[in-house]
Amino acid sequence: MVALTSPLHDAHLALGGKMVEFGGFLMPLQYTGIIAEHIATRTAAGLFDTSHMGEFLVTGEDAEAFLQQALTNDLARCPPGEALYSPMCTPSGGTVDDLFVYNISGMDCAGALPARKAGHAYMVVVNAANTPKDLAWLRRLLAEWRKEGPRETAIEDIGSGVAMLALQGPQAREILEPLGRDVGSLARFHAMLVDIRGILALVSRTGYTGEDGFELYTRSAHASRLWKLLLDAGKSGGLHPAGLGARDSLRLEACYPLYGHELSEDISPVEGGVGWAVREKNPAGIGGEALLGQKRGGAPRELIALEMERAIARQHCAVMRPDSEDDAVTIGAVTSGTFSPTLGKSIALALTETGIVSTGDEVRVEVRERRIPARVVKRPFYAFAGGRR
Amino acid sequence: MNIPEGLHYSKEHEWARLEGGTVVMGITDYAQGELHDIVYVELPKTGTTVKQMGKLLVLETMKAVADVFSPASGEVIAVNERLLKEPQLINTAPYGDGWLVKLKATNAGELKSLMDAAAYQKFIAK
Known part of the structure; x- marks a missing residue:
């Protein structure tokens, strides 16, 4: 299979990025070196291209109920404008994927994402390698759920139109704050639409490095401009472009699981160290019964x-x-x-x-x-x- | 790219320098640049015997494991123990403080089968 490329592919080549295949995408492993990029992110800031991640839209009046069933975390913890981490599991508690859900209900994201404003809308962000599997899994769940009665839910794969950047590190806020109104006051796991010097982006106070930081979603067409804008803005603050090598060593120091390593269809979220994202409040979530049993009695x-x-x-x-x-x-x-x-x-x-x-x-x-x-x-x-x- | 004159170079990107009957060896500047960020060296024990281009030791980077081969047949008589604490010396001084192993060569004439600086320069330009 030919590897897909990120909308920032040319920017990576221009920066001397060493490109490797990951999750079906050709992505930068490193630019100057993994250790230098790791330390830059811990001490100043790192800018990561994470456009390989997959994005789905789940919309319709029953979207919340559908996701509540598909996931082990509790969607009640994810009101509009917030983001929630959750495993997605098989009935026996194996992990299909781990993902982030953004509640974008009522938000007019059209400038930032290939998404129309809707009363009930979620963006689901999944691991690159799992994107086709997850889409098939969710569509099958929805088809089965519809057999029980009429459901107002639609799933759409918008990944190919979305670029995702992660600005991470102790300087991340100082770099981003002057570029977009109110973005510096965004609370952790909250998300908002931001006009970043004319580029619309959905920005969340989230990340995968163990540092403060932001993840930014924008339409692929705007990716290069946003990337350059952030790199220029961060230059004086010690911002480095950082590749997947540093992303992996940073997440490992923070003990965040990586699918295919700490989580898999053979490894439950309780075993993989994210049992906290299996909620008593959502016992009907697929795998919930088995996993709550593991939480009580030991995995x-x-x-x-x-x-x-x-x-x-x-x-x-x-x-x-x-x-x-x-x-x-x-x-x-x-x-x-x-x-x-x-x-x-x-x-x-x-x-x-x-x-x-x-x-x-x-x-x-x-x-x-x-x-x-x-x-x-x-x-x-x-x-x-x-x-x- | 630093390719000093007077050294012998292998196709696996090791260098060797003859000092009397002793062969000092390491990896080339090109090799360290390709590997990047060496974080661990598994050195052989002194007394180990090795054939030319036989596996000598292992280097680990953040993402990969690389075998290093011996540019000459012989016995390991010294290893660079500084590298256990400072493996990055291989990146910063591949021909100097980042040397790996000293061998008592069985047949120093073997080194003639390796490349000189000019030939190695051509080899890596391919």
């Missing part, structure tokens, strides 16, 4: 954080409990590992059998047939630095 596996003595742990490396001098029992496997530029240490997340290890315990991680000592530490490696507004 088979749990996500643990590890600091490695040396080497870099990668996905699928075995995690072992030392039983005696030369014997070890496999208790799980690494889901993600990297070098943490912030801590200057090798870190990893792993799924292990529940209740076997606790914080402070020493385990072994098998890297190239060597058993490397690692210590179980508290999650996250890096606590969210954005504060609350």
Whole structure:
């Protein structure tokens, strides 16, 4: 399959971006270097192109009820102008995807998105690689739901017309505030339409880095102008363009799950560390019964954080409990590992059998047939630095 | 791109310098630039014997694992232990403080099978 390109493809090439395929898209892994871009985001700001993410519109009077059924979080926590994280699960509690829902009911987004103003409207933002699967899943759910009675709900894939940028870091607010009215006062997980020097964008105080920051959605046609505007505005504040490599190491320090690593159809949200997004208030959400059971009685596996003595742990490396001098029992496997530029240490997340290890315990991680000592530490490696507004 | 004269270069982007009967080796400036951000080096034990172009050690970057091959046959007599704490030296000084391993060469004549600076320059320009 030929990889799709972002509307910012030429901008990435002009910046010397090293392009790699991710989720079916050709995206920049890095520009100057992953560590430099990571540190820039932690200390000043990073600008990320996340246009590979998929966007759906779910509209109609029954849209909320439909999403409430499709998701494990509680849509009542997502009034108009707010964004909500939620897993989307199978009836047995496997994760179909994890996503963000934006309640854009009553908002006139037409300038920013290929979306007409509607009384009941949600934008669902999904992982790139899962976009076709999620669309098929939601359409099938809707078709089944319609068998129970007439439903006023429509699903539309608008991803190809939408560019998504993430401006992240302690300087993000200072960079964006002068460009768009009121945007600096946006509260965390809130969203608003902003006129950024003539470019309309849906902007939310959200992100995937562990820093304060914003995610901006605009029509693809405006992407290059918005990208350049933000880069120019941030130049004096230390803003760097940052690629998917830094995005991954930043999210890993913050212990945010990445689908295909900490979450999958075989890994439940409770196991993957986002059980908080499975709500008692939404027991009828698909997978809710199984997952609320896991929350109460314990899931088979749990996500643990590890600091490695040396080497870099990668996905699928075995995690072992030392039983005696030369014997070890496999208790799980690494889901993600990297070098943490912030801590200057090798870190990893792993799924292990529940209740076997606790914080402070020493385990072994098998890297190239060597058993490397690692210590179980508290999650996250890096606590969210954005504060609350 | 820094390609010093007087070194021998392999197609796998290692360099070798003969100092008496000892071969000092590392990876080239081109290789470190392609790899970027080296964060861990798995060095061999001294006393390990290796054949020319046999696997010698492993470098890890933020996103990848790279095998490094030996430019000469011989025995590992020293490893650059500074790299355990400062792997970035390979990025900042690939021909200097970022050297990897010293070998006692079985047959120093083997190095003639490698490229000189001019030939390596042409090789990476392809």
